[in-house]
Amino acid sequence: MKTKQCPLPYNPKDLIQLAHGGGGKLTHELISTMFYPAFSNPILNEQHDGAIFDCKEGRMAYTTDSFVVDPIFFNGGDIGDLAVNGTVNDLTCCGATPLFLTAAFIIEEGFPMSDLQRIVESMKKASQKAGVAIVTGDTKVVDKGKCDKIFINTSGIGIIDPNIHIHSDRIEEGDSIIISGKIGQHGICILSTRESLGFETDVASDTASLNHMIQSLSESVPIHFMRDPTRGGLSSTLNEIADSASVRIELDEESLPIGESVLSACELLGLDPLYIANEGLMLIFVPKKHAEKTVELLKQFPEGKDACIIGKVTAKNTDGAVLLNTLYGGQRIIEMLRGEQLPRIC
């Protein structure tokens, strides 16, 4: 199959048909006019069943994520850049430099081609910004009513610098805990754009790839552990970490960076910002003596401009617990999210 000229822009009347997922002429037309031109790179352009590439490095990271966010377009992003940034950030958490992504689409029959194109363009921009190549993919179409518009899976692989070792075992008593930006932005953004809620704010999703910022940081600071607090929010991620590292974590409520709009929305809806999903945030554990420098370095990047220290590791070899030192001088236990606060956030 040769790559054809992309017939941009698609007309909003052009709709995805079942045959676009059938493996025949229409599938090939879709791939060659939309996906290949957008994601073009030497490995993808080989148009094999899989991507083939050289790998001379030692340690690698490998991850996967499916994206089912509703709505698919929202303030600050869409399902496309979310899918690229999410996987880039998962690799970044592993201490890896993201290298290649795959993109697999499940599309509902009747989905507008122009919307697909908008999503693909957004993936193109996000992958260029993160410096990763989408090297292989897959397209399936299901009958109308059998999926909700579009679901995207991205998997990714990255190379880990031999000097970087990110593992929960490395978390030490006294480590400072840093968050790279304001919490709750993505979740409140999605909540506000769900049509039926009749609730609006100016909050934009924080979706962003963090690999360049973290790579720069890791050259100067010995990071002990990182994780991006997405589904389940800051609380669930911290509980996971406390549990797997058997450490006690204390957060200071007054230091938590929460935007005005997110705070008002949470108060209005009775939600706890600690459980609201984030997308472009990183939780970073570093030795205390490197904490100020870490914040300073993060602030040099737009994605890190609101970075701050939010807590510390107060004990090791304990039953993992996360405590919040409240504004009023008390202390309460912060648990993992129970039930589902907001489905289909990513």
Added chain:
Amino acid sequence: MKTKQCPLPYNPKDLIQLAHGGGGKLTHELISTMFYPAFSNPILNEQHDGAIFDCKEGRMAYTTDSFVVDPIFFNGGDIGDLAVNGTVNDLTCCGATPLFLTAAFIIEEGFPMSDLQRIVESMKKASQKAGVAIVTGDTKVVDKGKCDKIFINTSGIGIIDPNIHIHSDRIEEGDSIIISGKIGQHGICILSTRESLGFETDVASDTASLNHMIQSLSESVPIHFMRDPTRGGLSSTLNEIADSASVRIELDEESLPIGESVLSACELLGLDPLYIANEGLMLIFVPKKHAEKTVELLKQFPEGKDACIIGKVTAKNTDGAVLLNTLYGGQRIIEMLRGEQLPRIC
């Protein structure tokens, strides 16, 4: 998160809830009681956001595929082993030894836990048989009615032996074309198990991992090219190959291996077996002098017991065309599938 004892077997009354995809307690319970015990391996057991592993080899293959097959359980397999075998075979086509897979689930709210467990067990068996490890994964749950039961994405990476070079450029005039088994089995099986069709046969899906058979073959025969003819059937795959290699392909109708039941079903429904999907088949291009030996070697494996030569490459540097020498001495052009013959076959 520690791995818990698996509470097998789940009761058919236990249903997937939205919170199983929320990133909180229920997500963790599902992962730690079902996925981790089933897919257990040192890399997965690290329970990081991604899989981290050493890679000392040179060339790698990387692939992705989403599975949306309807029905999810069918004669000879289910969506679980299909998802493992499909990705294993895509890596095999690249000349790679499959190494690691990822598994990402999109599950409909209300899906029975016992069905999920059956699918996970089937993935476990298929991955053990193929000798691959599922090293990382993802679970999303969407509200009832927003997907059809369950969709599974698997991506995979494999290592390519430095002596193996599978590329359409290597196809030569005179090459023999071999198919590793009977065609149309999977498609007719799916068709017959779709409840509304009121049509039944004893045909079982041919879903199987072919990596061990192909690896053994590649040690004795210089394979020029391989591809698994899945969606779109033999015709679409051969057209893709003819097009990308700019070769002319001739098939002999009398040599095509088609089972009695598939033939009757095709006659009954007015379908052409050349366009019916396959799952556990490999199309192999080898120099003519190695053709008999290839068939002989394939026949030593259960998956290859019906292997045979079905055609040859008759010209190079042409507009890629696929011709069928018919039973009656004529010749007709075989085109790529137009439209969609049977949606959601995989």
